[in-house]
Amino acid sequence: MSAEAATGEAWEDITPDAARRLVVAAVQAFAERGYHATTTRDIAGRAGMSPAALYIHYKTKEELLYQISRVGHQRSLDMLREARDGGGSAADRLAAAVRAFVRWHAEHHTTGRVVQYELGALAPDHYGEIVALRRQSEDAIRAIVAEGVAAGEFDVPEVPGTTLAVLSLCIDVARWFNPAGRRTPDEVGALYADLVLRMVRAEGGPVADRDRPEAGDGGLQAVQDLPDPPETADRRRSDQQ
Amino acid sequence: MSAEAATGEAWEDITPDAARRLVVAAVQAFAERGYHATTTRDIAGRAGMSPAALYIHYKTKEELLYQISRVGHQRSLDMLREARDGGGSAADRLAAAVRAFVRWHAEHHTTGRVVQYELGALAPDHYGEIVALRRQSEDAIRAIVAEGVAAGEFDVPEVPGTTLAVLSLCIDVARWFNPAGRRTPDEVGALYADLVLRMVRAEGGPVADRDRPEAGDGGLQAVQDLPDPPETADRRRSDQQ
DNA sequence: ACCGACGCTAAGCGCTTGCTCACCCGGCAG
DNA sequence: CTGCCGGGTGAGCAAGCGCTTAGCGTCGGT
Numbered sequence: 265m266s267a268e269a270a271t272g273e274a275w276e277d278i279t280p281d282a283a284r285r286l287v288v289a290a291v292q293a294f295a296e297r298g299y300h301a302t303t304t305r306d307i308a309g310r311a312g313m314s315p316a317a318l319y320i321h322y323k324t325k326e327e328l329l330y331q332i333s334r335v336g337h338q339r340s341l342d343m344l345r346e347a348r349d350g351g352g353s354a355a356d357r358l359a360a361a362v363r364a365f366v367r368w369h370a371e372h373h374t375t376g377r378v379v380q381y382e383l384g385a386l387a388p389d390h391y392g393e394i395v396a397l398r399r400q401s402e403d404a405i406r407a408i409v410a411e412g413v414a415a416g417e418f419d420v421p422e423v424p425g426t427t428l429a430v431l432s433l434c435i436d437v438a439r440w441f442n443p444a445g446r447r448t449p450d451e452v453g454a455l456y457a458d459l460v461l462r463m464v465r466a467e468g469g470p471v472a473d474r475d476r477p478e479a480g481d482g483g484l485q486a487v488q489d490l491p492d493p494p495e496t497a498d499r500r501r502s503d504q505q
Numbered sequence: 506m507s508a509e510a511a512t513g514e515a516w517e518d519i520t521p522d523a524a525r526r527l528v529v530a531a532v533q534a535f536a537e538r539g540y541h542a543t544t545t546r547d548i549a550g551r552a553g554m555s556p557a558a559l560y561i562h563y564k565t566k567e568e569l570l571y572q573i574s575r576v577g578h579q580r581s582l583d584m585l586r587e588a589r590d591g592g593g594s595a596a597d598r599l600a601a602a603v604r605a606f607v608r609w610h611a612e613h614h615t616t617g618r619v620v621q622y623e624l625g626a627l628a629p630d631h632y633g634e635i636v637a638l639r640r641q642s643e644d645a646i647r648a649i650v651a652e653g654v655a656a657g658e659f660d661v662p663e664v665p666g667t668t669l670a671v672l673s674l675c676i677d678v679a680r681w682f683n684p685a686g687r688r689t690p691d692e693v694g695a696l697y698a699d700l701v702l703r704m705v706r707a708e709g710g711p712v713a714d715r716d717r718p719e720a721g722d723g724g725l726q727a728v729q730d731l732p733d734p735p736e737t738a739d740r741r742r743s744d745q746q
Numbered sequence: 747a748c749c750g751a752c753g754c755t756a757a758g759c760g761c762t763t764g765c766t767c768a769c770c771c772g773g774c775a776g
Numbered sequence: 777c778t779g780c781c782g783g784g785t786g787a788g789c790a791a792g793c794g795c796t797t798a799g800c801g802t803c804g805g806t
Binding site for chain 3: 280
């Protein structure tokens, strides 16, 4: 699977073809430069079209962001609910939720960056809609945590606060993950599932042991995975990965 | 302490007065709308000056962001190093680091938001400088974690990855913290210190117990603390808190 | 052969942006 | 009183912005 495919594969059901190319181009541009720093000319250029062609498929630049945000949030919510309603102990389900959510945000870190960090640029009504989805995502995680606590499986200092921390930890993966770094999305997902089970003091559950990566690979240098450096030069299509 | 003071107090040593007012205004504007969506007219307006006055004190809009970013990162680094070099066990020092870092990012969440999420808008050379500071911050935390592991005090799946997760968790506080929410900066700091000690399996240390907030305040609804809604209307100075 | 629909482009409109420039004003040394 | 100087303003420039409009080529259906 190429890196380009990783950006594009989530949008395969968008038609016509030109509309899908525009979404993919917008995701890349928004992730690199941010919504406000991205021009409609840039998006259209990446999609191989003239600036005016954008407005045949989308009414405004903001509608593009809205589509991206809506689909991404819905996808996140579906993942979390699937984990919540899956089988196994609360620890199994919490680990599954974290693993899936984190893996997706690492794999699709460009999309994730737009989804998680650009929603402030949405129009007020669209923003409200997205916030509702986010609340439901939080509800899904909190349900798992609360069930684990009720079953005596977890021990947490405070359910809402712990839920918030878990969600926050997972979301932030989209910010720092670098595909050129040393960790694969699977590895980050497994590591984070382990760390989250520790946060809720799930006593060395089977999932934690099964998925834990090898401990103490001592020589690894811990230079932080860094987001792409800013680009003042207008390289545009030179390395569209 | 007023909310305005919370934004302003970190910049008291900037002179002359007009330059400081501009920084405070820029922090608020960048935090609310993002760097690219903020106009120099907006900044100058909030500071009670004409647009041209900005350029008497700062060469460009980017230089304002650079000042904010530099001071904020330096302050973060100082806090983390102070905790690292403080006394006590590794658990004590890790908890102190997290508590201070998180409390600052909650208290000064506007500044924190700019510092942590707008660095992509920096010019390449300024960006490089800031990245160096961030690496040193990561080094400070990793040192504490590594020492705890070496002393047999911590048990972590992987030192670099755990360090990254701890830092990421703390940074993201600036994104979601809402001063109108139910948690004070102190409470969030204590909660996070507890959660981080769990991540490294520091066995129920004194710090964790001393600072842990009351557990299981059941009735609390877990609606996520949300960032300010977007504003299309140009309210500007109406509720500058 | 004709035609309307569709996808697209070249050109550009109205506006906002970051930033500049000529000028102004109050305080203070000589 | 005079001259200077740091801090400030009003007006505005060049460039770039989101978006529109008039028109063009290429289709499938009749």
